[in-house]
Amino acid sequence: MWKLRDIVVAAILSVVCGAIYMGWDWITNPLFASTMSPIVGALVNGLWWIAAGLVPYIIRRPGAAFFSEVVSACVEFLFGSPYSLGAVISGLVQGAGSELGFALWKWRRYDLIPMLVAGALGGVGNSIQWYFEYQGDQYSIPVIIGYTLVTMLSGAILAGALPKWIGDALLRTGTLRNFEIAKQRR
Amino acid sequence: MTELRDHESKRLLALRNVSLFYEQSETPVLSNIDFEIHEGESVLFLGPSGCGKSTLAMLCANLIPQAIEARVLGEIERARELSAPGGVGYVFQDPDAQFCMLHVADEVAFGLENLRIAPDAMDLRIQSALRATNLDVAFAAEHTAFSGGMKQKLAIASALALDAKLFVFDEPTANLDPASSRLVFERIAELHRQHRSMIVIEHKFDPLLPVMDRVLLFDASGRIYRSGDTQTVVREEWEWLIEVGVVAPWKLRPTERLQTFPAHSFIKNHPLRSKDVAPAISIVNGAIRFGEHTVWRDVSLTIAKGSFTAVVGPNGAGKSTLLQVMRGLIPLSSGQAQVFLQPVEKWNKREFAKAVAYCFQNPEYQFIYERVGDELADRLLEDEIPEQVLHLLLEFGLEGCEKNSPFALSQGQKRRLSVAAMVKDEHEIYLLDEPTFGQDAKTQQMIVDHLVRLQEQGRTIVLTTHDMDLVGRFADQVIVVAEEHILYEGPPQGLFRDRELMHRAHLLDECMTLVEEAYPLVQSAKLEIPKFEDKQGREEQILLQQRQSFLQKLNPGFVLLASLAVTLVAMFAHTIAQALAMLLLAVFLMAALAWLSPWQILKRLFPFIGFYVLYVWSLTAFAAVGPHTQTFHFLFYRLSWTGFYDGVVLALRMLSAVAFGALFLASADLADFIVALSKNFHIKPKFAYGMLAGIRVVPLFQAEWIKLKQARQLRGKDVRLSFLRPVTYALPLLSQAIRMSERVAIAMEARGFQGAVAADAKARTYYRKVSIHVWDYLYFLVLVTVAIALLILV
Numbered sequence: 015m016w017k018l019r020d021i022v023v024a025a026i027l028s029v030v031c032g033a034i035y036m037g038w039d040w041i042t043n044p045l046f047a048s049t050m051s052p053i054v055g056a057l058v059n060g061l062w063w064i065a066a067g068l069v070p071y072i073i074r075r076p077g078a079a080f081f082s083e084v085v086s087a088c089v090e091f092l093f094g095s096p097y098s099l100g101a102v103i104s105g106l107v108q109g110a111g112s113e114l115g116f117a118l119w120k121w122r123r124y125d126l127i128p129m130l131v132a133g134a135l136g137g138v139g140n141s142i143q144w145y146f147e148y149q150g151d152q153y154s155i156p157v158i159i160g161y162t163l164v165t166m167l168s169g170a171i172l173a174g175a176l177p178k179w180i181g182d183a184l185l186r187t188g189t190l191r192n193f194e195i196a197k198q199r200r
Numbered sequence: 201m202t203e204l205r206d207h208e209s210k211r212l213l214a215l216r217n218v219s220l221f222y223e224q225s226e227t228p229v230l231s232n233i234d235f236e237i238h239e240g241e242s243v244l245f246l247g248p249s250g251c252g253k254s255t256l257a258m259l260c261a262n263l264i265p266q267a268i269e270a271r272v273l274g275e276i277e278r279a280r281e282l283s284a285p286g287g288v289g290y291v292f293q294d295p296d297a298q299f300c301m302l303h304v305a306d307e308v309a310f311g312l313e314n315l316r317i318a319p320d321a322m323d324l325r326i327q328s329a330l331r332a333t334n335l336d337v338a339f340a341a342e343h344t345a346f347s348g349g350m351k352q353k354l355a356i357a358s359a360l361a362l363d364a365k366l367f368v369f370d371e372p373t374a375n376l377d378p379a380s381s382r383l384v385f386e387r388i389a390e391l392h393r394q395h396r397s398m399i400v401i402e403h404k405f406d407p408l409l410p411v412m413d414r415v416l417l418f419d420a421s422g423r424i425y426r427s428g429d430t431q432t433v434v435r436e437e438w439e440w441l442i443e444v445g446v447v448a449p450w451k452l453r454p455t456e457r458l459q460t461f462p463a464h465s466f467i468k469n470h471p472l473r474s475k476d477v478a479p480a481i482s483i484v485n486g487a488i489r490f491g492e493h494t495v496w497r498d499v500s501l502t503i504a505k506g507s508f509t510a511v512v513g514p515n516g517a518g519k520s521t522l523l524q525v526m527r528g529l530i531p532l533s534s535g536q537a538q539v540f541l542q543p544v545e546k547w548n549k550r551e552f553a554k555a556v557a558y559c560f561q562n563p564e565y566q567f568i569y570e571r572v573g574d575e576l577a578d579r580l581l582e583d584e585i586p587e588q589v590l591h592l593l594l595e596f597g598l599e600g601c602e603k604n605s606p607f608a609l610s611q612g613q614k615r616r617l618s619v620a621a622m623v624k625d626e627h628e629i630y631l632l633d634e635p636t637f638g639q640d641a642k643t644q645q646m647i648v649d650h651l652v653r654l655q656e657q658g659r660t661i662v663l664t665t666h667d668m669d670l671v672g673r674f675a676d677q678v679i680v681v682a683e684e685h686i687l688y689e690g691p692p693q694g695l696f697r698d699r700e701l702m703h704r705a706h707l708l709d710e711c712m713t714l715v716e717e718a719y720p721l722v723q724s725a726k727l728e729i730p731k732f733e734d735k736q737g738r739e740e741q742i743l744l745q746q747r748q749s750f751l752q753k754l755n756p757g758f759v760l761l762a763s764l765a766v767t768l769v770a771m772f773a774h775t776i777a778q779a780l781a782m783l784l785l786a787v788f789l790m791a792a793l794a795w796l797s798p799w800q801i802l803k804r805l806f807p808f809i810g811f812y813v814l815y816v817w818s819l820t821a822f823a824a825v826g827p828h829t830q831t832f833h834f835l836f837y838r839l840s841w842t843g844f845y846d847g848v849v850l851a852l853r854m855l856s857a858v859a860f861g862a863l864f865l866a867s868a869d870l871a872d873f874i875v876a877l878s879k880n881f882h883i884k885p886k887f888a889y890g891m892l893a894g895i896r897v898v899p900l901f902q903a904e905w906i907k908l909k910q911a912r913q914l915r916g917k918d919v920r921l922s923f924l925r926p927v928t929y930a931l932p933l934l935s936q937a938i939r940m941s942e943r944v945a946i947a948m949e950a951r952g953f954q955g956a957v958a959a960d961a962k963a964r965t966y967y968r969k970v971s972i973h974v975w976d977y978l979y980f981l982v983l984v985t986v987a988i989a990l991l992i993l994v
Contacts, residue, residue: 023938149819
């Protein structure tokens with residue numbers, strides 16, 4: 015059962031993540047994707063669904079990954095992302111991917127393996143959108159496969175392991191005492 | 201728990217032998233509490249920090265165990281009207297963390313919606329609640345711009361609108377400056393005049409003494425030490441209050457203050473050192489301007505080496521700015537600031553950091569390590585803890601905490617840690633921004649003792665404060681910053697003789713009792729003008745419901761769905777003509793339905809064009825090409841015309857997504873959108889409103905972010921390294937965000953947002969008149985059809 019504090023904390027963290035996405039939108043493309051290659055650009059993709067790892071890791075509720083990723087994507091859009099409504103669609107597909115990862119363990123396990131898998135599956139959602147919306151279909155097959163694999167790897171690290179690390183650091187500050195992450199630890 | 205019968209309703213609440221444990225813990229927070237409150241009674245709770253005052257108040261308000269889990273033993277009887285939703289009005293400590301809407305009227309209406317009041321009856325109740333709290337603002341005013349005092353008044357108005365039978369004030373002024381505190385005290389006095397029942401927890405209780413019928417003293421272990429008539433108990437137990445740390449030892453008894461500040465309150469009577477002592481800090485003709493706004497000007501002052509200087513004045517007058525100028529954090533707009541006769545900007549950074557220490561108001565900003573011990577050693581420690589660190593831990597009452605996270609400490613421990621970290625290296629000058637603000641008396645005393653010791657060693661101390669008793673007792677020199685100038689510079693005795701000046705600078709707001717005629721209540725109203733002015737005043741209330749363009753009359757949920765659907769359709773645009781058609785469709789709608797001017801449209805689209813050039817490049821350089829396509833080689837790129845073409849298609853598609861996004865943004869109001877989600881789309885209210893509550897705290901973070909960055913700069917050598925440790929930036933902000941969201945959630949539940957009204961969209965009433973009409977469906981269908989048709993035809 016979602017408690018009100020779970021929802022509000024999910025919303026606040028999503029907003030913070032949305033702001034990060036917005037910055038990431040403007041920085042990454044010039045730095046990586048355009049100058050080197052789409053595959054190199056895919057290395058940094060995972061950060062775009064960090065909320066879908068961080069929020070479920072803390073509040074541990076079914077739907078947390080999807081909810082937070084959609085909210086953070088909407089915030090990214092509101093802040094003036096160059097992807098505009100495309101960002102909202104990203105939120106839907108990336109969030110659905112990560113949610114699927116947590117669903118595989120019936121929303122009961124949140125240790126490293128499920129986190130990595132959820133992050134990687136978020137990358138699948140990302141790659142599907144890239145293929146259809148961002149002209150991914152115009153690249154050669156090896157590039158498309160490479161892009162997808164690197165995106166999944168990036169998701170596992172940046173949207174799986176990194177949020178777990180942040181969540182653990184937050185847990186040590188004692189501020190998460192009333193949340194599921196701390197309760198399951200006891 | 202049983203309910204009292206009606207004929208006994210004079211008694212609102214009775215607790216018998218109540219003890220309370222938080223989860224897991226074996227030590228009770230409250231032990232054997234017997235407490236009753238009757239209709240029309242006002243009770244003051246006093247006790248050292250951590251004694252369970254707030255816990256008892258939340259228990260009385262039924263927030264424990266409903267919103268916060270705890271084990272409660274003993275017997276609680278509650279009158280029926282108190283258990284009903286909205287029966288208890290709760291005003292929390294943090295004025296920012298108790299709201300969940302954006303506009304004044306929505307905020308008050310939120311509680312009414314939870315009571316399922318009919319929407320037509322709401323306006324009247326909102327209006328009378330605002331009037332009763334003396335809060336003269338427009339219905340459509342956004343409360344983020346309010347001062348802390350106004351926010352607390354709005355919280356009181358929200359409780360009044362629900363016709364609360366018991367008001368709980370849980371340290372309502374702890375985050376407020378004196379002028380704002382005064383406003384809250386006046387409201388409490390007014391409620392008392394109306395014979396409302398109240399529980400008040402307040403450290404700055406002097407002004408409230410005449411309006412509190414009873415006082416409850418708690419000891420540190422969570423037991424009631426004594427209760428009885430307020431004036432008598434406070435008079436007789438003053439020594440005890442000092443001993444357990446409820447009041448600081450330098451604080452004057454409330455009775456003493458009724459005469460002016462008596463001469464014996466000045467312990468220090470040595471005259472200020474003469475001018476021939478070298479000045480530590482001097483400012484000549486200084487001024488600070490932020491754009492049009494002048495903070496202060498014509499500021500010239502000298503702070504003698506080895507002196508103890510207090511900077512006082514109302515909030516927003518520029519006290520902290522003055523301190524930051526002395527540390528070189530903010531450059532003067534004109535004039536010169538010198539430290540030890542050398543201009544601030546000429547100092548070598550490292551030497552300056554060695555000479556001048558600075559302590560921020562929020563201690564968390566200064567922490568860059570994850571363990572207290574590391575923080576004090578200023579490096580990552582192995583298992584062994586150096587002698588000096590052990591010494592500091594002991595001296596500042598932090599022994600045993602060395603392995604803990606600095607953020608997990610209590611408020612007082614955090615402050616002591618930040619002071620300990622500041623004083624561990626020797627500095628010549630110590631600048632402290634409100635070091636005692638919001639701290640319990642024990643921590644205040646520990647800090648002040650340390651500063652006095654530093655001064656005895658010949659160091660120079662400059663601090664900002666609101667505590668006039670502290671100024672009188674310890675300062676050699678006091679600087680009053682107000683009304684864009686320095687109104688006074690000299691020994692405290694001189695200031696305290698000038699009553700008129702003290703009133704003007706709002707220096708007495710939180711210590712003068714409310715009945716005192718020498719200080720008319722209206723005075724504090726002056727600082728109460730919000731940052732914006734609504735010229736239309738109350739007529740704004742109509743504006744809240746009024747729509748202008750066609751698009752704004754539609755349901756925002758439908759506008760978003762339509763925009764999203766068309767963005768999906770646009771994915772299938774594969775030629776430049778098709779993509780252009782999509783873009784032009786959006787631009788046409790922006791002009792025709794959202795009534796944007798060509799200039800406004802251009803302004804919304806232009807910033808993104810440069811970004812899409814990169815996408816064009818990406819595809820030009822990397823797209824797959826057939827065997828017969830001509831390509832150019834440049835570095836390791838392989839450029840092709842087909843790639844370029846695809847790139848332009850993509851750029852146009854993305855631009856049309858921006859345009860459809862702008863179309864939604866031009867029409868939608870965030871609050872309308874959230875309400876529509878719940879009211880029309882039947883998303884559970886707790887998700888819809890919880891989301892808004894989370895989003896609305898964002899602006900608060902911007903200010904925090906700036907302060908955090910400044911604090912990091914001051915760590916000197918660590919600056920460059922700390923960039924590599926994002927956790928040192930993320931942790932203070934995130935942990936603050938989490939704490940705040942917990943408070944917001946509790947405050948929402950305290951206003952009746954529980955059970956069905958939070959879980960079922962159909963179980964509550966809605967103040968806002970968003971609805972679904974046939975037009976909404978038509979808009980969606982026509983737009984999607986036109987988009988598909990364009991793709992087929994073009």
